[in-house]
Amino acid sequence: MRDTNHYDAIVVGAGFGGLYALRKLRDDLRLKVRLFDKASGVGGTWHWNRYPGALSDTETFVYCYSNDKDLLQEWDFNTRYITQPQVLRYLEYVADRWNLRDDIQLNTGVTKAHFDESANLWEVATDTGESYTAKFIVTALGLLSATNVPDFKGLQSFQGDWYHTGNWPQGVSLEGKRVGVIGTGSTGIQVITAIAPEVGHLTVFQRSPQYSVPVGNGPVSPTYVKLVKTYYDEIWDQVKDSTVAFGFRESSVPAMSVSEEERKAIFQKAWDLGGGFRFMFETFADIATNEEANKCAQDFIKAKIAEIVKNPATALKLMPKDLYAKRPLCDSGYYATYNRDNVELVDVKENPIAEITPQGVRTEDDVEHALDVLIFATGFEAVDGNYTRVDIRGRGGEPIKEHWSNGPTSYLGIATVGFPNMFMILGPNGPFTNLPPSIETQVEWICDLIKEVHSAGLPVVEATREAEDGWTNTCREIANMTLFPKAESWIFGANTPGRPNTVMFYMAGLGEYRRQLNDVADNGYAGFVSRKGGAPTAVRAARAGFRQRPLHGSVQHASPAELGRASAG
Structure with missing residues (x-):
């Protein structure tokens, strides 16, 4: 390796998390920082996922940074949901606005x-042959970045072109x-929905049928945008104290507390408005926790599938057999796509793929x-794949x-025992939410901790085994109070063969997560220790008046926020 360059902090990844971490560490903490990304441009996940139809499932007005109030007022949007090209343009604009580019090194993958331990420094090597050292390393590698390509027999013999949606090249033509x-x-x-009108014939190989509702995307008026900008302070206050952080107030009404007629009317209103998270969390409080309530949502969506899809046999194949308990999906006409003459559905659970052939x-x-x-479109080795x-x-x-x-574990979704001065943005067992506000929460908290370490003259800070085990148990307890573990899903690693099924998210919501972080900080960064002179020491004495909240409790049929409060005591 060649010359070694030293930085106070190295950031890996130029998506939402990495860009904000670079800005905070450099501008607020006045550290010498370098950001590396293997891509040719900023954007993180949104740089690579250029496939047709790529769209955020979060409404545009909250799929952005909240920390720059001037940016919130200057950046205009004209659609309810934000497409991949729009997200990428936004992040490119942010990189320029915050003057980040001089501290970003693109086309440079971190390999090591x-x-x-002797120097209390991280030694970092890149695929360009360069080496660096840094006191801190902040990883912004993305939840959904490490592509998962199944090991099908004969794939290399295929004489056509094949692509993974998570690494989509430019200039692909599928016409005819x-x-x-x-x-x-x-x-x-x-x-599938995007390319069906363009291709000559489309064969969909389905392993698991999905519950999906309309996304409800479309243009928004200048009046709507102006209203959002007028009330952004209130909007972000609500988002940061909510469960899923999607910009709406989650329901507090149990599904079975209203009549069947009223339930159907509420579901229909949500179907007409659109949005997967709205359908699961804005309609009723207990769809994710109560099987009876969940069954009502299942039945409503299945009835819609039967109504939309003209071929009864195809409609039956499209009807899920399990709980409505995965990350809730939304679409731009998915079920209706199967009414097209050029679209064929193959159920590979019933009739598995034997091999890929040359043809x-x-x-x-x-x-x-x-x-x-x-x-x-086989997803990712989610959460820990890039690590x-x-x-x-x-x-x-x-x-x-x-x-x-x-299985991947952490303390607070931010640190893992035995890896000092390494902080993860969206690490394992971080919050299950709209991501930008969770990213901001974690970056701001990480920077506060780094500032504390600097001001105290501490060489390292790291999580303890007890803290990590406790957080893992907390996340498992909360997940088990919901229905999510009962469905096969990537959020528990089920999409990758041979991967242990493990909890990978804190599912009590962003508001409760922020309270947990505040409690840890108020308690002198409880669960973190330094090693000044070799012996573990506390990072900082607890603030007066803090009461440690025990992690315990069990709640049946509660909302996710109530689950978090029960777990936190």
Whole structure:
């Protein structure tokens, strides 16, 4: 390796998290910072996911930064939901507005990050052959960035083109071609709906049918935008104290407390308005926690599938068999797409894919589906995938891949034991929410902790085993109070063969998460220690009057926010 350059902090990743971390560390803490990203431009996930139909499932007015009030007033939007090109333009504008580009090194992937215990520094190597050291490393690698391509027999023999939606090249033309799509999660639904009118024939290989509701996207008026901007302070106050942080007030009404007629009317109103999170959390308080309430939502969506899809056999294949308990999906006409003459649905749970052939995909019934293009909408090794693909080693040279061999864990979704001065943005067991406000919450809290370490002259700060185990148990307890663990989902690692099924999110909501972070800080950063002179010491004495809240409790059929309060005591 060549010359070593030293920084106070190195940030990895140029998406929402990395850009904000760079700004805070450099401008507020006055640290010398360098940000690396393997991409050719800023944007993180939104740089790579350029597939047709790519759209955020969060409404535009809250899929943005809240910390820059002038930016909130200057940046205009004209659609209810924000597409990939719009998100990318926004983040490119932010990088320029905050004068970040001089401190960003693109086309540079981090290949190694080893903690040097003798020097209390991180040694970082890149794929450009350069090496660096830093006191702190902040990872903004993204929840959904490490692409998951199933190991199908014969894939390399395929004579057509194949792509993964998470690494979509520019200039792809699908017009008039025979296209196959494997995967019907959020991305699959978006790409299927977008390309069906363009391709010659579309074959959808479905493993798990999905509950999806209309997204309700469309233009918004200048009056709407002006109103949002007028009330942004109140909007962000509500978002940061809410459960899912999607810009609406979650319902407090149990589904079974109203008549069947009223329930259907409420569901219909939500269906007409659009939005997956709105349908699950704005209609009733207990869809995610009460099986009876959940069944009502299931039945409503299934009735819509039967109503929309003209072929009864196809409609039946599209009806989910499990609970409505995954990240709630929304679409721009997904079910109606199957009424098109050029669209075919193959149920690969009933009739699995045997192999990829030079001409297409052969299923176990010995039918070969001829294709020119194969698209993998098979998701990601979510949460920890990008960590285990980098050679990250903590104390004693322990690789993070071994540290997480039984599933990824953390303290507060921010730190993991044995990896000092390493802070994760959206690490395992962070909040299950709209991401930008959670990212801001974590970045601001991480920067406060780093400032504390600097002002106290401490060499390192790290999470304790007891704190990490306690947080993991808390996240598991809260998840088990919901219905989410009962459905196979990427949010528990179920989309990747051989991966342990594990809780990977704090599901009590952003408001409760922020209260937990505040309590930790008020208690002298409880659960973190430094090692000044070799012996573990507290980061800071607790503030007077703080009462440690025990992690305990059990609540049946409660809202996610109530679950968090029960778990926190």
